[in-house]
Amino acid sequence: METQVKSRKKKLSLSKRIVNKIINKDTLSLVIFISVFLAIWQLVYMSEILPKLSLPSPLSVGQTIIELLIDFTLVKGTAFTLWRLFLGFLLSLTIGLIIGLFMIKFQQFGKTMSSFAVGLQSFPSIAWIPFAILLIGFSDFGILFVVVMSSVFSVMLSTYSGLRNVPPIYIRAARNMGAKGFSLFRYVLIPAATPTLIMGMRQAWSFAWHALIGAEMLITTLVGLGYILAVGREFSNMSQIIATMIVIFTIGLIFDRVVFVKIEEKIRDRWGLNQQKIEQ
Amino acid sequence: MQFKNPYPRQKVSLSLKNVSKQYSQRNSETNIVLENINIQIFEGEIITILGKSGCGKSTLLNLIAGFENSYSGEILLNGKPVKDISPDRIMMFQESALFPWLTAFQNVEIALQMAKVPKNQRKNIVKHNLDIVGLSDYSNSYIHQLSGGMKQRVSLARALSLNPQILLMDEPFAALDITIKKSLYKELLDLHEKTRKTILFVTHNINEAVLLGDRVIVMSPRIYGIKKEYVIDIPKDQRNDNLSIKNIINEITADLYDTV
Numbered sequence: 001m002e003t004q005v006k007s008r009k010k011k012l013s014l015s016k017r018i019v020n021k022i023i024n025k026d027t028l029s030l031v032i033f034i035s036v037f038l039a040i041w042q043l044v045y046m047s048e049i050l051p052k053l054s055l056p057s058p059l060s061v062g063q064t065i066i067e068l069l070i071d072f073t074l075v076k077g078t079a080f081t082l083w084r085l086f087l088g089f090l091l092s093l094t095i096g097l098i099i100g101l102f103m104i105k106f107q108q109f110g111k112t113m114s115s116f117a118v119g120l121q122s123f124p125s126i127a128w129i130p131f132a133i134l135l136i137g138f139s140d141f142g143i144l145f146v147v148v149m150s151s152v153f154s155v156m157l158s159t160y161s162g163l164r165n166v167p168p169i170y171i172r173a174a175r176n177m178g179a180k181g182f183s184l185f186r187y188v189l190i191p192a193a194t195p196t197l198i199m200g201m202r203q204a205w206s207f208a209w210h211a212l213i214g215a216e217m218l219i220t221t222l223v224g225l226g227y228i229l230a231v232g233r234e235f236s237n238m239s240q241i242i243a244t245m246i247v248i249f250t251i252g253l254i255f256d257r258v259v260f261v262k263i264e265e266k267i268r269d270r271w272g273l274n275q276q277k278i279e280q
Numbered sequence: 281m282q283f284k285n286p287y288p289r290q291k292v293s294l295s296l297k298n299v300s301k302q303y304s305q306r307n308s309e310t311n312i313v314l315e316n317i318n319i320q321i322f323e324g325e326i327i328t329i330l331g332k333s334g335c336g337k338s339t340l341l342n343l344i345a346g347f348e349n350s351y352s353g354e355i356l357l358n359g360k361p362v363k364d365i366s367p368d369r370i371m372m373f374q375e376s377a378l379f380p381w382l383t384a385f386q387n388v389e390i391a392l393q394m395a396k397v398p399k400n401q402r403k404n405i406v407k408h409n410l411d412i413v414g415l416s417d418y419s420n421s422y423i424h425q426l427s428g429g430m431k432q433r434v435s436l437a438r439a440l441s442l443n444p445q446i447l448l449m450d451e452p453f454a455a456l457d458i459t460i461k462k463s464l465y466k467e468l469l470d471l472h473e474k475t476r477k478t479i480l481f482v483t484h485n486i487n488e489a490v491l492l493g494d495r496v497i498v499m500s501p502r503i504y505g506i507k508k509e510y511v512i513d514i515p516k517d518q519r520n521d522n523l524s525i526k527n528i529i530n531e532i533t534a535d536l537y538d539t540v
Binding site: 169170172173174175176177178179183187188191192194267270271272273 | 345347365366367369370371373375377379380381382390391393394395396422423424425438442
């Protein structure tokens with residue numbers, strides 16, 4: 001049954017497959033959705049319910065986006081913001097994984113730490129900013145600190161619960177086959193916990209993203225998307241604000257859809273969480 | 281208790297001497313599970329242990345596998361006391377304990393890796409064992425793509441690939457439907473014919489116990505141990521629809537219900 005499906009797939013030419021991939025139901029509905037949204041915006045703009053300075057037209061926002069792209073403000077801002085995001089996320093992953101592993105290794109510590117982590121996970125990221133400014137100052141490190149503090153606990157908790165909830169039968173079978181210590185960990189515990197870990201990473205990424213923009217707005221370093229937003233507010237430049245918001249929205253969407261959803265789907269497929277089985 | 285050695289020249293594989301097991305409860309009472317179990321299993325034999333749930337048959341298997349270490353008495357494998365968990369006593373579980381993130385091939389391969397079989401030998405061993413359970417065509421299938429019966433066959437291939445001295449089977453076919461069960465009985469017996477592995481098979485299904493076992497050991501929760509042992513000396517390929525097998529099944533059924 002599987003081979004039949006595969007061969008049918010192969011029969012489609014490459015160009016047709018690409019076209020099929022781009023033009024499908026999902027993209028079509030997305031295009032309609034965005035068009036309707038822009039149309040409503042245009043209508044509100046033309047009705048002059050709101051003063052034109054507070055709400056620019058979609059067209060002028062589009063122009064601003066192009067202008068900001070051409071003079072490299074947006075490109076530079078996006079580059080810096082993404083760099084900080086990657087660095088902060090990477091730090092969170094490393095620290096979160098290590099502490100999560102310690103929580104598994106030392107049970108009492110794990111118990112105490114997990115209740116702390118739950119509290120800190122829901123701690124508003126913006127509330128870390130005054131602390132970061134006084135502790136570290138107006139610098140990249142201050143921003144990174146806020147990003148890490150906002151996302152590290154998700155990684156920590158997902159590591160902890162992912163490993164704790166590995167079905168005991170896998171561990172039994174593996175130990176029976178001779179695995180212990182590191183090999184048990186490497187070959188069974190980590191792969192078995194991967195779906196939970198990926199969910200935690202996705203959440204951590206989104207927390208890091210929220211925290212980063214906030215921190216860039218308040219911890220002034222003269223670069224970054226958050227800083228462009230803050231400048232836009234300073235000069236009452238609504239077009240610039242909306243243009244930057246659109247960029248921020250797009251980056252978030254792309255990462256979530258392209259990176260995390262892809263990885264999650266791949267794992268779900270492999271584990272058989274999406275499919276029915278081949279009959280014998 | 282009657283006792284007859286069906287393989288007089290064979291050597292003893294596993295022997296249990298006065299094995300007892302009890303759990304201590306919070307209110308300082310003890311909960312006896314097994315008391316004075318004596319079993320001898322000869323090399324190449326299939327022993328089935330039959331009993332209702334709660335008679336301690338799974339506990340017994342866990343003790344032999346080394347999953348639980350606190351008991352009194354002696355458990356000897358080839359004359360040496362068993363210690364801890366080891367690949368020379370492989371357990372097969374009721375639900376397949378295969379890893380869903382690996383293919384059938386990789387599932388068998390990782391077992392060899394865990395048991396520290398040299399790398400250059402692994403591929404051949406995996407191929408051979410998937411072949412003898414008839415699943416070479418499904419090497420690259422993920423576990424969820426296999427039916428219940430196929431999963432247990434992969435488990436069996438995984439267990440056999442480690443070449444254990446005794447195979448412990450904890451109701452491995454209990455969750456399967458009757459036609460698949462029947463084909464697996466035949467397959468297990470064929471494999472046993474080829475490999476002459478010593479097998480200790482725990483079940484609550486009387487037919488299964490009588491079809492597969494050289495001897496059937498009936499356990500009862502009331503006496504925390506072995507009620508009776510039946511030697512079944514009818515060739516295994518003649519056991520279907522055999523009158524004396526039916527008589528034995530009736531006898532064991534009466535025995536089992538008597539122990540409620």
